[in-house]
Amino acid sequence: MLVAEKIGKRFTGVIALQDVSMQLRPGRVTAIIGENGAGKSTLMKILSGVYAEYEGRILLNGAEVRFANPKEAQEKGISIIHQELNLIPDLSITENIFLGRELTDRWGLLNKKAMRERTALLLQRLKLNVSADILVRDLKVGQQQVIEIAKALLLESQVIIMDEPTSAISEAEVEILFGIIEQLRAEGKIIAYISHKLDELFRIADDFVVLRDGQVTETGTMKGIDHDAIVRKMVGRDIARLEHNRAPADAAEDLLSVAALSWHAGNKQLLKNISFSLRRGEVLGIFGLMGAGRTELLECILGLHAGEHTGDMRxxxxxxxxxxxxxxxxxxxxxxxEDRKKDGLIPGLDVKTNISxxxxxxxxxxxxxxxxxxxSLAEHYKDSLRIKTPNLEQQVRHLSGGNQQKVILARCLATNPKVLMLDEPTRGIDVNAKNEIYKLILELAESGLGIIVVSSELPEILTVSDRILVLCEGKISGTFPRATAGEDDILKAAIPKTI
Amino acid sequence: MPMGLSNYRASLTRFQSFIALLILCIALSLLSNKFLTIENGWNVLRQISVNVCISVGMTLVVLTAGIDLSVGSILAFSGAVAAGLLKNGIPWPAHDLFIGFTLLGTIVAALIVGAALGFFNGWMITRFKVPPFVATLAMLTIARGLTMLSTKGYPISSLGSKFDFIGSGWLLGIPVLVWISAVTVILAVVLVRKTPLGRYIYAIGGNEQAARLSGIHINRVKIIVYTIGGILAAVGGIMVTSRLDSAQPNAGTNYELDSIAAVVIGGTSLSGGRGTIMGTVLGAIIIGVLNNGLVLLDVSPFWQQVIKGLVILLSVIVDKMNSQEA
Incomplete structure (x- = not known):
């Protein structure tokens, strides 16, 4: 059992955690729930040894532990799987798993055979059917996550903390991950699971801890609580799930039309004969699993691969x-x-400049x-998009995920576009901010923009889209109007027929 | 983190190098009675003027997360071109022609040479995706070779009193060399703080992909920045050549290192996106004062190099410690 007693942590002048007490029990998955900035990450960083200074005590199996660094925490049996994966792309799976704890023979040389064999065993246990020798670079994101879990298993970790493990993986990969979590639970591991996706938590978690403003507001079992109650505990008030009855855009002429778009890169066909159109005031949702070609399609439209693809755009x-x-x-x-930090923000520049x-x-x-x-431009968007920032000179890196996303949205809108494309617009954003973004998308559509939303989250697609396009292996595998779109049909269209 | 705090920290960091400089000056004036004289002050400013010009260009390049190792060689080549044209013009025996150059003509020609080589750097880096380190390392060798070819390995000297005025003259009580570097600095500050191009430079260094998706013409900005770097190296070339009244084939050797040192001491991040022109100027002054002081104190030139290296390390360590706290 892992017990936290009255944990407190403050950064210069700011209280991040106060009097946080909780128990994580073996053989159970505990959901750590809270909005961005509620203190979840800080708490996990204390448990995993990233922050060595804090108030209060941590007890592992009844004995107090205090870690000076993550390595000590790992040695005591606590592993964390970060949202941003800590793998080295150009090393093999084996090399990654054994990084920092390589097995050596009596000459002090690497014992590659032993490491490879143990890796193969781990991969087998996690049902990942790939060679231990392939480079991590060549794995899908979901598979890379499994490698992180393998690392934790190698350490015989008793406690495994997962920080937003499903934020970057497809629904199919989520299923595999959940299978692994079930297995770990059956083995009696203590699992802490952080996620914004409440539906997911109801499927996988046994217990929950809700954090708000650095304090625990509620603990209990998932069985004893429903969706709306959790949201209430998180935000401290009721928020309605966004329901809307927007009339689909009138069937005026097409704003954007794409005809027979195909893209080969090397011998890989990334997009095959894609044709669709978008009307003024319409929200077109594009759904697909990882690797279906969603992002690639947007990139082609944006001219990032000019000269490499064929087809016509009007x-x-x-x-x-x-x-x-x-x-x-x-x-x-x-x-x-899709990736705010990598492709969207200039983190060191202020909000104003990022917008203008x-x-x-x-x-x-x-x-x-x-x-x-x-x-005045920045001021305008700060008001109209409801960007929360102390002032316009604030460095954008200090804003919360939802507000960062709004800053990028503001920059895009400032160009006075006709077509707005959003790739995974709410990744890593809390429930409250998500609804804000959805509302903005619908408002913008009302104002006459044509909007394309790409997402791997079905509820999101179903919430905002007037029409849904499903991609599978680079092809359009289905088109559904909002009225008739059912989750099952969409998923069926998204899953490849042959694997 | 509240905004006020990070701003305060930023100004503290800038203040820090200033305090360091102040302490250095006080220490030197106590140790040597020759240090704190007006004459020596001009001396220092004249000595650093070339490095200031080059380092301003280097700052722009480094802000885009690039580097320019070729400035010393470009300086030498454009200096040699200026001296050669001024002294010999371009003879064209086949048609029995001779093209002579006025002072202004030579200066313009030297600047064009610097611009062309800088442009070539930028072109290699953007068109062929050659890493800046490699592209400008190649240019370091190429431009040095061109210098040797054009001078045949001998200095070109005795360039006349008009040309000499640039390096040794005074204008309104201030050395011409100092005027040139001051104007350069002012123009660069305006560029960086007041123009879209300046913003783009920071944006590219801060996050190139985000800048690209924002519709910024990355390649154009980079080419402009390396071209400016080349032009300022040529400005330095004219200054050095005039001051020595001679174009030396090995002029400017290792100048790129002094200039990177000034940029780094000035607090500009080598990974781009963070730094200021005035920081670099301060960095150049610190190096200049240190050099000057050590000479006045009769410290062996060998020790001078060791000390300069240690100062570079120290300044970066202090900078790192600051940004970690933030």
Whole structure:
């Protein structure tokens, strides 16, 4: 049993955790629930030895433990699987699993055979059917996650903490992950599971701990509570799940039409003969599993792979020749990318600059920046998108995920686009902020934008889309109007027929 | 983290190098009565003026997460071109022609040479995706070779009193060299703080992919930045050549290292996106004062190098400690 007693942690002037007490029991999965900034990550970092200084005590099987660093925590049997995976892409699975604890022979040389054999056993146990020698780079994200779990198993960890393990993987991979978690639970491991996806927690977790503003507001078993009650405990008030009855856009002429788009990269066919159209005021949802070609499709439309693909694109009936994101923006196409940190934000620059970046030149006069115009632009979007920031000079890295996403959205909207594309718009964002983003998407559609939303979360697609396009292995495998779209049908269309 | 705090920290960091410089100056004026004189002050400023110009260009390059190792060689080559054109012009025996160059003509020609080589750097880096380190390392060798070819390995000297004015003259009570570096710094500060291009430079260094998706013409910005780096190296070349009244084939050797040192001491991050022009200027002054002081104190040149290296390490360590706290 892992017990936390009155844990407290403060950063310069800010209380991150206060009086947090909880128990994680063996053979059970405990969901750690809370909005962004509630203190979940801080708590997990204390449990796993990332933060060595804190108030209170941690007891593992009745004895107090205190870790100076993550390595000590691992040695005592606590492993954490971070949201951002800690794997080295150009090393093999075996090399990654044994990194820092390589087996050696009596000459001090690597004992590759023994390591490979133990890796193979682990992979077998986790039902991952790949060779121990292949590079992590060549694995899918879901498979990479399994490698992280294998690392924890190698250490014979008693406690496994998973931080948003499903945020980057497809529904099919989630099933595999859940299978593994069931297995670990049966083996009597203590599992802490952090996720924003409540539906998931109801499937996999036994107990829950709700954090709000650094304090525990409720603990209990998942059986004894329902969805809305948990949300209430998280946010401290009722929030309605977003329901809307938007009339689908009128069948006016097409805003964007894509015809016979195909893309080969090397000998891989990434997109096959994709044709669809988008109307003004319409929200088109694109659903697909990992590797179905969702992101690739958006990237082609945005001109990131100019010259590599075939097919025809028209905007308002006029043929488009988009050779770079710059051309795309000029034509009126913008993308809110999938990975905020990697592709979206300039973390060290302030909120104002992150918003004005795409249209700096047109705001300026005589080749100089116009501070006043920049400020009022940022001010405008801060209000209209309800961006929560102490001020416009705040470095964007300090904002919460939802607000960062709004900043990127603001930058895109500032270019006055005709078509707005959003790739996984709510990844890693808490429930409350998610609904905010959905509302904004619908408002923007009302104002006449054509919107494409790509997502691997079915509830999300079903919430915002007027029409749903399903991709599977680079092809369109189904089109559903919102009215008739059923989860089962969509999933069926998304899953490849041959594996 | 509240905004005020990070701002406060940023200003503290800048303040820090300033305090370091102040302490250095006080210590040196106590140790040597020759240090704190007006004459020596101009001396230091004149000595650092070349490094300031080059380092301003280097700062822009480093802000985009790049590096330019070729500035020393470009400096030498454009200096040699200036000296050669001024002294010999371009003879064209086949048509019995001779093209002579005025002072202004030579300067423009040298700047064009610097711009062209800098542009070539940028072109290699953007068009062929050659890493900046490699592209400019190649240019370091190429431009040095061109210098040797054009000078045949001998200095080109005695360039006339008009040209000499750049390196040794005074204007309104201030050395011309100092005027040049001051104007360079002012233009760079305006570029960085007041123009879209300046923002793009920070954006590219902060997150290149995000900048690309924001519609910024990454390649164009990079080419411009390396071209500016080349032009400022040429400016340095003219300054050095005029000051020595001679274009030396091995001029500017290791200047890229002094300039990177100034950038780093000035607090600019080599991974891009963070740093200031004024920080670099401060860095260059610290190096200059240190050099000057050590000479006045009669410290052996060998020790001078050791000490300079230690100062670079120290400044980066302090910087790191600051950013870790933040």
């Amino acid at each position: 905007l308002n009936g006029v043929s488009l020749d988009v050779r770079s994101p710059r051309d795309a923006i000029r034509a009126g196409l913008v993308l809110v990318p 970046l795409s249209i700096l030149r047109s705001l300026g006069r005589n080749g100089l920046l116009n501070n006043q115009a920049e400020r």
